[in-house]
Amino acid sequence: MSVKVIAFVTVKSGQEDAFVAAAKVCVAASRAETGVLHYDLWREVDGDQRFVFNELYSDDDAVKAHMASDHFKAFGLAARDLAAARPVIIKTHAIDVAA
16 A cells, blocks of 8 residues: 655754755755655645755655665764754655545
8 A cells, every 4th residue: 555655844944955955965866765655755835935856755664674674764964963953754654535
């Protein structure tokens, strides 16, 4: 069953460029992982202008492998100093409403 993960990250003022630079490395490596179907970084237009990771995986095992990867761990360490708060992470499973 496919898994959608959406993560919202609020970054400290003035640290946006550093966050994007760190995220680029993680995004590129994540896209090459087995089981990663979609992995993008977005920026909220209004409000807090949070960064939004939009991720799609083939299954829960692919999510676990991603979270155990060296590039994800390295990004987490870098982002911890750049983030204004803990990220909000939403993990979902698909519901087939077409059946």
